[in-house]
Amino acid sequence: MVSSYTHPRYAAAVPPELSDGSVRRVPVVIVGGGPVGLAAAGEFARLGRETVLLDEDDTVSTGSRAICWAKRSLEVFDRIGVADRMVDKGVVWKLGRLFHRDREVYNFDLLPEDGHKMPAFINLQQYYVEDYLVDAVTALGKTDMRWKNRAINLEVLRDGAARLTVVTPHGQYAIEAEVVLAADGVRSPIRTSLGLDFEGKVFEDRFLIADVRMKADFPSERWFWFEPPFHSGQSVLLHKQPDDVYRIDFQLGWDADPEHEKKPEVVIPRLKQMLGEGVAFDLEWVSVYTFTCRRMARFRHGPVFFVGDSAHVVSPFGARGGNGGIQDIDDLCWKVDRVLKGETPAALLDTYDDERIPAADENILNSTRSTDFMTPKSQASADFREAALEMAADLPFARRIVNSGRLSMPHTYRVTPLNTSDDEVWAGGPAPGAPALDAPVLAKSAPWLLNHLGHRLVALHFTEHASAVEPFAIDGVETVVVARQGQASRATTLIDPDGTVFRRYAAHDGTVYLIRPDQHVAARFGTASMAAVERARDRALGLVHDQQPRRAAGA
Amino acid sequence: MADLITEPNLADVDGFYERLIAAHAGLDDDASRQLNAKLILLLANHIGDNAILDTALKLARRARDGSD
Ligand SMILES: Cc1cc2nc3c(=O)[nH]c(=O)nc-3n(C[C@H](O)[C@H](O)[C@H](O)COP(=O)(O)OP(=O)(O)OC[C@H]3O[C@@H](n4cnc5c(N)ncnc54)[C@H](O)[C@@H]3O)c2cc1C
Numbered sequence: 001m002v003s004s005y006t007h008p009r010y011a012a013a014v015p016p017e018l019s020d021g022s023v024r025r026v027p028v029v030i031v032g033g034g035p036v037g038l039a040a041a042g043e044f045a046r047l048g049r050e051t052v053l054l055d056e057d058d059t060v061s062t063g064s065r066a067i068c069w070a071k072r073s074l075e076v077f078d079r080i081g082v083a084d085r086m087v088d089k090g091v092v093w094k095l096g097r098l099f100h101r102d103r104e105v106y107n108f109d110l111l112p113e114d115g116h117k118m119p120a121f122i123n124l125q126q127y128y129v130e131d132y133l134v135d136a137v138t139a140l141g142k143t144d145m146r147w148k149n150r151a152i153n154l155e156v157l158r159d160g161a162a163r164l165t166v167v168t169p170h171g172q173y174a175i176e177a178e179v180v181l182a183a184d185g186v187r188s189p190i191r192t193s194l195g196l197d198f199e200g201k202v203f204e205d206r207f208l209i210a211d212v213r214m215k216a217d218f219p220s221e222r223w224f225w226f227e228p229p230f231h232s233g234q235s236v237l238l239h240k241q242p243d244d245v246y247r248i249d250f251q252l253g254w255d256a257d258p259e260h261e262k263k264p265e266v267v268i269p270r271l272k273q274m275l276g277e278g279v280a281f282d283l284e285w286v287s288v289y290t291f292t293c294r295r296m297a298r299f300r301h302g303p304v305f306f307v308g309d310s311a312h313v314v315s316p317f318g319a320r321g322g323n324g325g326i327q328d329i330d331d332l333c334w335k336v337d338r339v340l341k342g343e344t345p346a347a348l349l350d351t352y353d354d355e356r357i358p359a360a361d362e363n364i365l366n367s368t369r370s371t372d373f374m375t376p377k378s379q380a381s382a383d384f385r386e387a388a389l390e391m392a393a394d395l396p397f398a399r400r401i402v403n404s405g406r407l408s409m410p411h412t413y414r415v416t417p418l419n420t421s422d423d424e425v426w427a428g429g430p431a432p433g434a435p436a437l438d439a440p441v442l443a444k445s446a447p448w449l450l451n452h453l454g455h456r457l458v459a460l461h462f463t464e465h466a467s468a469v470e471p472f473a474i475d476g477v478e479t480v481v482v483a484r485q486g487q488a489s490r491a492t493t494l495i496d497p498d499g500t501v502f503r504r505y506a507a508h509d510g511t512v513y514l515i516r517p518d519q520h521v522a523a524r525f526g527t528a529s530m531a532a533v534e535r536a537r538d539r540a541l542g543l544v545h546d547q548q549p550r551r552a553a554g555a
Numbered sequence: 556m557a558d559l560i561t562e563p564n565l566a567d568v569d570g571f572y573e574r575l576i577a578a579h580a581g582l583d584d585d586a587s588r589q590l591n592a593k594l595i596l597l598l599a600n601h602i603g604d605n606a607i608l609d610t611a612l613k614l615a616r617r618a619r620d621g622s623d
Pocket residue numbers: 031032033034035036037054055056057061064065066067068069126149150151152183184185186188189190209289307308309310316319320321322323324325
């Protein structure tokens with residue numbers, strides 16, 4: 001167990017079903033209190049929705065797992081109200097360095113652009129992320145958190161709802177739900193009980209993951225070595241975490257014996273070789289992982305929605321696992337909420353597959369390519385890698401070829417029935433399907449644009465002067481005005497004094513962006529009419545299914 | 556086979572061919588393979604057009620297999 005962090009123990013109350021023998025039916029049950037399930041509970045709570053969350057354990061992640069949290073995840077955590085705490089605790093980094101053998105070949109800056117509330121990445125141990133999410137979800141008071149409640153079976157009932165069988169230390173009970181989020185991790189018992197499995201290609205390699213605690217002056221950067229002198233022929237990744245903890249990933253190759261490799265008498269000399277004899281360190285955690293890239297064929301099965309690792313897994317280079325899972329619930333929660341409220345036809349729920357399957361494929365593609373670069377599977381592949389690495393120090397083009405992980409970026413939903421395609425050519429700005437871009441604003445409340453979007457449909461209406469615009473009054477859409485000049489006299493008026501928002505959105509006087517509850521762009525109009533925004537609203541909510549050709553927006 | 560030039564296009568091709576072989580002079584097999592790999596990456600970047608490169612990949616592969 002780690003020495004730098006004390007795991008909380010959450011109280012496991014006796015579920016009401018066990019005291020009164022009833023079978024309740026609730027709107028939403030979330031199975032699994034990992035980062036994805038907890039974020040879903042938080043997002044639902046922010047949408048005003050109560051949920052039941054089952055977790056088989058009574059604490060947060062024990063092992064050494066996710067550490068890199070991407071900007072988009074932080075933006076979602078910020079909507080839940082917990083990002084500041086994470087950023088405060090986390091190690092903010094944006095510089096990556098790449099070494100080949102004994103020399104640095106180049107370095108890269110992830111987010112050279114200022115004016116975003118959230119950094120490109122923070123490093124923060126998964127147990128902190130879960131711990132803070134539990135606190136936030138508890139404070140929001142909408143989630144019935146049931147620790148030490150293990151779902152052992154799921155059955156889809158005739159009326160389309162789901163019935164879960166749950167085992168607790170106090171006994172077994174059943175609970176029914178109109179919607180189940182299966183956030184129960186890569187081994188997903190829910191997936192198994194539905195007779196489902198992952199499909200697709202598997203790429204395997206073995207890595208030794210070590211978290212060590214030491215006083216060292218490595219900067220807050222991502223360091224990646226190909227074939228370093230201290231680990232011949234393989235690759236190594238070093239990352240700094242809070243509490244003087246460093247993550248070190250050693251590629252082991254496919255022939256390695258995991259039980260042997262994780263013995264302290266094998267690990268410690270390996271680390272000494274890397275860090276130098278003089279550096280004192282404690283081993284916090286060591287594990288050997290076999291990484292694969294796979295997904296389920298579909299993520300929705302009737303009332304059951306697979307989110308996070310239960311739906312898809314990737315190798316960790318690129319940090320697309322946990323971050324991809326957070327994007328799943330970003331996409332799903334508002335849809336579930338609206339459908340359960342009866343505001344929207346149930347078909348909206350199918351767009352979870354429409355949107356998140358291409359996203360998972362993008363993550364799998366990127367992770368697979370990185371794995372292939374790190375673990376060449378043929379002589380030719382090894383030759384080209386060597387060629388790229390050798391040229392990277394001097395020739396910029398070769399740096400783009402070197403692949404030590406393509407870091408998690410939010411997916412743009414290019415092909416989704418919820419988008420309204422552009423009807424003109426745009427010089428920039430987020431296209432339909434892309435996440436909204438952050439920017440600083442002057443406002444009565446938060447000074448960041450993204451804090452004014454989310455959880456509802458917003459028409460972002462650009463105007464020269466705050467007083468010169470008559471905001472659209474559209475049912476079910478809140479208009480937020482962005483003005484170059486004037487006063488932020490209302491909560492929904494934002495001032496953009498230096499033009500950053502206008503620039504990032506390629507906007508001019510009269511431009512309107514329609515932004516979904518998950519902060520993705522649904523439609524945009526250089527010069528908007530109310531009728532056009534209304535049509536886009538209906539599409540974004542899945543209220544109409546006119547046969548607009550499904551073409552890539554902006555293509 | 557759009558756009559990939561397969562008609563003669565290089566002046567003094569004999570001279571280039573000689574220099575290509577000469578560039579490998581004195582290299583062992585590993586170093587020779589390295590040179591070729593670097594050359595391909597350099598030229599691919601210069602060409603900068605995936606359609607052309609895909610055509611070239613297909614053509615090069617077909618010649619070796621003797622099939623499509
Ligand atoms: C070495 C390593 C490094 C990684 N690094 C990164 C990284 O830097 N960034 C990143 O984004 N991702 C990273 N990942 C991936 C990341 O850890 C996972 O993608 C993430 O944990 C998935 O979250 P989840 O909530 O879907 O599943 P999990 O975290 O696996 O959570 C599942 C939860 O479900 C509970 N559960 C399981 N079965 C049941 C049941 N039957 N009933 C009730 N509860 C149940 C479990 O107790 C657990 O709390 C890494 C993974 C590894 C292994």
